[in-house]
Amino acid sequence: MSVDPATVKKIARLARLRVDEAELPALAEEVNGILHFVEQLQAVDVTGVEPLTSVVHVALPRRQDVVTDGGDAEAVLANAPNRIESFFTVPKVVE
């Protein structure tokens, strides 16, 4: 499998990354280099192999469904690039 510059543009859009048009061919080449490198996995017979999603052999811990944290808007907003009162601000999203 390989990607062309148009596909890279599409992936970049999905990842919300601005990429200059001029960079697309070189990026496609880099991505293809990596895809080619991982291609060797296709050679392995993985029939009946259970995917390993976690190396931790314990059940996911449970806790009571109660509030244990929060209520500190100042701390949450302390690093906001832009805020108004207790809100993060973003460019206008509705007309």
Add this chain to the structure above:
Amino acid sequence: MTSELNRLTLAAAKEGLAAREFSAVELTKALVEAMDAGRVLNAYVTETPEAALAQAAEADARIAKGEARPLEGLPIGVKDLFCTKGVLTTAASHILDGFKPTYESTVTANLWRDGAVMLGKLNMDEFAMGGSNETSYYGPVVNPWRRTGDNRPLVPGGSSGGSAAAVAADLCLAATGTDTGGSIRQPAAFTGIVGIKPTYGRCSRFGIVAFASSLDQAGPMTKTVRDAALLLQSMAGHDPKDSTSVPTPVPDYSAGLTGDLRGRKIGVPKEYRVDGMPAEIEKWWAQGMEWLRDAGAEIVDVSLPHTKYALPAYYIVAPAEASSNLARYDGVRFGLRVPGKDLTEMYENTRGEGFGKEVRRRILIGTYVLSAGYYDAYYTRAQKLRRLISNDFEKAFGTVDAILAPATPSAAFASGEVADPIAMYLNDVFTVTANLAGLPAMSVPAGLSAEGLPLGLQVIGKAFDEPMVLNVGYALERAANFTTKPETWWRA
């Protein structure tokens, strides 16, 4: 005497403080002076000397009252991937400009609870993605080591390159690192120090900037194996804030350091003899086997047949998880914001400008392999390979107590010498398997290459058998007696 305090090990400094040979303030001042003098190495992103001296003064007060904690007054550096309350935390990325966390990572909180003194935050590859520390927004770190008769700057390895360089150059007594595919062990090997990646789940990931959540693990980077045991003792432990943190009691890591391996079996995996491996890597590996035999161990051949698939599996799993984790950097809640005409353009501008080339490359790969129609072909298949790699280790550990392997396929290289991303990825060929299987693994210095650069040996253990890994490492360390230090050319 005080001018040399920065060269002490953690254990020696702890003894010196207890015996009142010097104060914690004197010790910290020596480190602050070393940090100043070593600035050309670019090991620190942020220095916090005033806070360090205040912590040291508090340590002296406690020592005077006979209330010293396990790491009382010991000055260390922290990789800039750990959130530190009120102190700039950047992950060496432009996108975290100005980010001062309002909370502390659990691992660093444990260190301060035990009395350690923070000197500052250490440089690294951006978001821990890299093997040479050349992807940092804050510029590359310089390895204190140089090739014999050659003054060209070398890389310290990565991603914990600032941690490795700072420990090797005595700009801190020890440091924290993180290891996703070899980011503690490879730089440790490149700089002649000790580094251990604990079992996945042993140290809390809470408050560590996430790269690949199923692989990331924090660990100590130190001058000796004993120091690694001492620091890990404080770093490790269960944390309810990390659901993958394991509630297994933390054993006494220092107690088992005897170097006695009688009755122990050490496995040597034949698949780690890779094509084109330099003769001196083989030579030190064979020497390591000899040292362990001398310590009483029996060397046994083992097979890890899926080893060659570890790197390609890693380069699917890690970017996939990274692309997901890094979705949070959107210019809204913290860090850099680059304006745009609408919300989407603001996201794209912020992320386009805020991420460096390697990070961008991995986000693109990760987004692609997780996208509709490709998920099973890439991500699910990589997870199946991960199972096979893990099974290989399980089988081997049915007969052996630990595995001995090289740490890296080469010594440190020059800045700019490895430009191809795939060639850079190959650096992790011996280290990445332990991350995929979640196992503890340590790099210990073995000796010098023909060019006069340190080379490391790696010990891989069973899950939660850090005591065995540390003891095998201790046996290697005692036999290697690696006491060579880089010349302090940066002080000239």
